[in-house]
Amino acid sequence: xxxxxxxxxxxxxxxxxxxxxxxxxxxxxxxxxxxxxxxxxxxxxxxxxxxxxxxxxxxxxxxxxxxxxxxxxxxxxxxxxxxxxxxxxxxxxxxxxxxxxxxxxxxxxxxxxxxxxxxxxxxxxxxxxxxxxxxxxxxxxxxxxxx
Numbered sequence: 001x002x003x004x005x006x007x008x009x010x011x012x013x014x015x016x017x018x019x020x021x022x023x024x025x026x027x028x029x030x031x032x033x034x035x036x037x038x039x040x041x042x043x044x045x046x047x048x049x050x051x052x053x054x055x056x057x058x059x060x061x062x063x064x065x066x067x068x069x070x071x072x073x074x075x076x077x078x079x080x081x082x083x084x085x086x087x088x089x090x091x092x093x094x095x096x097x098x099x100x101x102x103x104x105x106x107x108x109x110x111x112x113x114x115x116x117x118x119x120x121x122x123x124x125x126x127x128x129x130x131x132x133x134x135x136x137x138x139x140x141x142x143x144x145x146x147x
Contacts, residue, residue, distance in 0.1 A: 045079070045112055046112060046113055048075075048078045048079050049075075049079060049082065049103035049112040049113035050113050050115070051078065052075045052076070052078055052079060052082075052084055052103055052113075053084065053101040053102075053103055053113055053114070053115040054115065056073075056084050056086055056101045057099055057101055057115065057117060057119075060086070060088075060099065060119065061119060064121075065121060065139060066088055066097045066119060066121040067088065068088050068089055068090050068097065069087075069088055070085070070086065070087045070088070071085075071086045072084060072085045072086065075103060079103065079112070081105055081106055081107060082103050082104060082105050082106060082112060083103075083104060083106055084101055084102070084103050084104075085101070085102045085103075085104060086099065086100070086101050087099070087100045087101075091118060094123050095120055095121050095122050095123045096118060096119075096120050097118065097119050097120075097121060098116070098117075098118055099116065099117050099118070099119050100114065100115070100116045101114070101115045101116075102114045102115075124139070
């Protein structure tokens with residue numbers, strides 16, 4: 001055995017130090033991946049909640065008439081564990097309404113997303129004809145029947 005071959009290889013201390021360094025690196029990597037997955041899930045929830053809130057406001061806009069008050073409903077398949085809460089309040093101007101939609105997790109009560117906007121529902125014009133008067137009555141009846 002030559003003196004050179006006796007020194008070839010790694011000592012036990014060197015192997016233990018390299019295993020320690022590898023363990024610390026893997027722990028950091030695992031923590032980073034877990035944080036990234038949590039952030040991605042939270043981002044997905046917020047995006048789905050934003051889409052549901054925008055949909056609630058667009059539905060309200062499409063109905064064509066606004067009545068001050070509060071309503072709520074399920075978020076559907078997009079967020080099965082959440083509900084939307086809508087509040088309509090009359091604004092300073094005639095026909096202007098402040099709309100707030102909040103998406104809340106049912107189990108935790110935590111607000112996932114909140115959206116607020118102003119919608120304008122023009123007041124009725126004076127009726128000049130019989131058909132205009134009939135249309136106004138029909139619209140007024142619809143408003144009073146809305147839940």
